[in-house]
Amino acid sequence: MCLAIPGKIIKISQDQGTVDLGGISQEVSLTFIPQVTLGDWVLIHTGFAINIISESDALQTIELLQAVYAK
Amino acid sequence: MLNNSFQDPGLSHKILNQISEYKKELRIMEVCGSHTMAIGKWALRKLLPPNIQLISGPGCPVCVTPVSYIDALISLKSLTITVFGDLLRLPGSLTTLETARAQGLDVRLVFSPLDALKIAQKQETVFAGIGFETTTPGIAHTIRLAQENNITNFSVLPAFKLIPPALKYLLLADDVEIDAFLLPGHVSAIIGSNAYSFLPAQFDTSGVISGFEPLDILLAIKMIIDILESGKNAIENEYQRVVSPSGNLQAQNIMNQVLYPRDACWRGLGIIPASGLAIKPEFSRFDATQKYDLDISYYEPPSPCRCADILKGKILPPQCPLFADSCSPAHPIGPCMVSSEGSCAAYYKYER
Ligand code: SF4
Numbered sequence: 001m002c003l004a005i006p007g008k009i010i011k012i013s014q015d016q017g018t019v020d021l022g023g024i025s026q027e028v029s030l031t032f033i034p035q036v037t038l039g040d041w042v043l044i045h046t047g048f049a050i051n052i053i054s055e056s057d058a059l060q061t062i063e064l065l066q067a068v069y070a071k
Numbered sequence: 072m073l074n075n076s077f078q079d080p081g082l083s084h085k086i087l088n089q090i091s092e093y094k095k096e097l098r099i100m101e102v103c104g105s106h107t108m109a110i111g112k113w114a115l116r117k118l119l120p121p122n123i124q125l126i127s128g129p130g131c132p133v134c135v136t137p138v139s140y141i142d143a144l145i146s147l148k149s150l151t152i153t154v155f156g157d158l159l160r161l162p163g164s165l166t167t168l169e170t171a172r173a174q175g176l177d178v179r180l181v182f183s184p185l186d187a188l189k190i191a192q193k194q195e196t197v198f199a200g201i202g203f204e205t206t207t208p209g210i211a212h213t214i215r216l217a218q219e220n221n222i223t224n225f226s227v228l229p230a231f232k233l234i235p236p237a238l239k240y241l242l243l244a245d246d247v248e249i250d251a252f253l254l255p256g257h258v259s260a261i262i263g264s265n266a267y268s269f270l271p272a273q274f275d276t277s278g279v280i281s282g283f284e285p286l287d288i289l290l291a292i293k294m295i296i297d298i299l300e301s302g303k304n305a306i307e308n309e310y311q312r313v314v315s316p317s318g319n320l321q322a323q324n325i326m327n328q329v330l331y332p333r334d335a336c337w338r339g340l341g342i343i344p345a346s347g348l349a350i351k352p353e354f355s356r357f358d359a360t361q362k363y364d365l366d367i368s369y370y371e372p373p374s375p376c377r378c379a380d381i382l383k384g385k386i387l388p389p390q391c392p393l394f395a396d397s398c399s400p401a402h403p404i405g406p407c408m409v410s411s412e413g414s415c416a417a418y419y420k421y422e423r
Contacts, residue, residue, distance in 0.1 A: 046206055047185050051260045054311070
């Protein structure tokens with residue numbers, strides 16, 4: 001039930017936003033991520049963006065995986 | 072999107088090879104139902120060496136919702152009941168919300184608590200407030216919105232559950248054997264990795280927070296092995312792209328404003344101290360237990376279902392004599408078969 005799906009922020013108006021879910025757009029509450037900016041990837045759960053997905057951290061994890069892989 | 076990078080089969084095999092070098096017995100509990108589903112979907116249990124066991128814990132909020140909670144919702148005959156879909160088929164002591172709906176109870180599925188608030192602008196509405204820390208902030212926010220906009224037709228029947236007290240309970244139970252936890256990604260997005268520091272400090276137990284792609288889970292298992300081999304217990308975070316040490320402070324603030332900790336009953340496990348959240352007195356007019364004088368005290372009717380042992384990691388679903396026999400997703404007998412994220416449902420779908 002804690003499933004959350006990623007979407008890209010394409011519109012912000014105060015604490016409401018619109019996300020693009022691979023072609024489908026959906027309204028989402030941004031109340032928990034006031035620091036959000038256009039183009040951010042966010043995780044959406046029951047109509048709320050619960051966090052911003054950090055691209056740099058994702059890349060770091062992939063690098064870590066590559067390091068394991070290279071061993 | 073980035074998540075695709077976490078599905079690379081070549082990398083999975085390399086990590087699996089490294090995991091296979093570990094020869095000791097290792098019992099890892101995956102706490103979260105979404106992990107149980109991902110593990111089933113990618114057949115990870117079969118790919119892992121037999122000395123490494125993944126045990127499914129109590130990580131599905133529907134599965135641990137008590138019988139009395141469903142009975143209380145069904146007793147609300149003359150108003151609109153709004154629920155997340157999974158709750159529909161959870162058995163109460165006599166029947167389910169789905170059956171009650173067929174008999175005329177006004178039960179509506181909603182995607183978000185905000186949808187329930189919209190319905191409440193027209194008619195008296197109760198929202199079934201079930202969920203872990205991932206879901207609870209949104210419901211708390213909705214209660215605050217109802218207060219701000221004076222939507223008096225709205226109330227919430229709380230059955231919020233907290234993950235850290237449940238982990239504590241499992242570690243204190245003498246019939247549960249767990250070497251390490253695979254910790255939930257989206258609960259942790261809210262509460263942060265620091266919320267688990269009690270595990271190494273008080274229980275000499277380690278855990279790794281993991282994402283939901285196959286590589287996330289395999290890497291997290293590898294990280295657990297590395298921690299155990301280092302001889303020093305720790306909490307580590309594989310899911311850094313989403314989870315920070317302190318979590319989402321806005322979401323935590325809203326929960327703290329509207330709710331406070333109290334003991335809660337978990338179906339199959341019993342009462343766990345301070346493992347739930349109740350609605351604060353300032354918001355009591357939105358508390359359905361008070362508004363309708365509902366009793367959601369704990370009772371467990373006798374049942375052959377072995378969910379209690381499954382939630383504690385003592386047996387696996389196929390070891391229940393009813394599994395895939397009289398109990399199936401079409402005719403669930405226990406809560407672990409009802410929710411698509413319940414252990415029995417996940418095993419039924421992927422591991423038969
Ligand atoms: S298979 Fe059905 S009866 Fe057996 S433990 Fe699972 S839910 Fe309960």
